[in-house]
Amino acid sequence: MVNFNGNLLSEDSTFLNHQNRGLKYGDAVFETLRVVNGAIYFWEDHYFRLMASMRVLRMEIPMEFTLEFLQDEILKTVDSNDCSNEPCRVRLTVFRKDGGLYTPATNDVSYVIEVKKLDSPFYILSEAAYEVELFKDYYVNADMLSNLKTTNKIINVVAGVFATENDYDNCMLLNGSKQVVEAINGNIFLVNGTTVKTPPLKDGCLDGVLRKKLMQIIERDDVYELLEESISPFELQKADELFLTNVVVGIQPFTKYRKKEFSSEVSKKFIGKLNAAARLA
Template sequence: MVNFNGKLLEEETVFLNQGNRAFKYGDALFETMRVVNGKVFFLEDHYFRLMASMRILRMEIPMDFTMEFIEEQIKKTLSKADYGSGAARVRMTVFRKNGGLYVPSTNEVSWVIEASQLNSPFYAINEETYRVELFKDYFVNADMLSNLKSTNKAINVVAGVFAKENGYQNCLLLNHKKQVVEAINGNLFLVFKNEVVTPPLPDGCLNGVLRKKLIEILHRSEEFEILERSVSPFELQKADEVFITNVVMGIVPVTDYRKKNYGSDVAKKILGRLNAMARLA
């Protein structure tokens, strides 16, 4: 089931054409959300990130684009797809309407909401082997556009192909200064004893919703210190733990990087606090 501008359509319905600007120019933004029993985790954070991103890309924000409207449309989609109870992954894509070449003929937008079912209502740690490698063929730009959750994801796609071809579960992306920025599908955290480090936004990482929530959790912790600073590839070998985060998966501990093996004790401690925060959000 797909929700296109408020109209519910069957998944096989054709409703986009060759003039679509998301297809032609990557002129689109998206939010991926976790919904449990009709409750959108961290809805306010998703909403304000989307609004800020639309302003940066000079998209016209519709008058009815309130947080309540978006929540209503998500629930409408889930209910029709019989995902109203349980856990679901929801993606909302916003794109400029057809017209123009590089310069759009309008800044008005259309939007699509789609959903798929998830197995667990809570975040959980996967104990399976999770191997990563650096992706060095192309680099992330260290600027504000890289912070946006846009559909310009060519580097992520090529890195994903590289990971699949070489038997890795994920790859870590670098910027032009050869600093570690993020994973293909999430933000990156490194643990050094009681110090937790994550790359800063100016280095080009995604301004992730779960990244923000974990920073809040760690700032309130007396047990750990959180630092936002640049990360060298050499530090990956020195870290006690490395984990990847996004709002759908939660926290994914990396088990292996080259000859280095990691633990997951800190990730497990933080996970409990994250689940508590998600229930209260």
């Protein structure tokens, strides 16, 4: 079942058409959520990021779009998919209503909520090989729009095709200054000694919810120092560890980049702390 503007519909229902602005212009924002046993992990952070993104894109925020209203709609959709007692991935997409060309006829919005079951209620660190490469065909813009979680993800899509064609598990994206910005599906962290570095928002990376949570955890840690600084491609092969973060997988360690192989000791340390933070959220 999917939730379209509060109405629960079967997945094969036809409720969007060729006029949809998310399809025609990428005029949409979304949040990917992890819901476990009826609890939405880091829901307040997701909600306030969604509201901020809608304001930046000049979307009209409906009066009923309170934190409690959207939470109820999400959990209603989770329940309709028999996931109330199971871990699941939820996508909440908000798009401007039909009408207009590049300039919209209205700033009013509609929303869709989708649900997919997950295997584990916990963040589990994968032990599998995970090889990555740089994607250098196109670049991420270093501006505020790149910080938003919009449906304008064509660079990520083409990078995903490149990774598949070349037998990589993921790719790292660059901005116009040739700085490493993020992975296809998450923020990047680089470990060197007791320093953990992640790119700043001004470089064009996604303003990720898990990025924010992990940064808070590292800042409170007695051993590791957090640096929010640009990452040069030349640093990658000198790093002890590289990993990505997103709300679905938690932490995904990279095991190989070109000739360099990485450990995952720091990832193992912080995955447990992320699980603890998620249970308290």
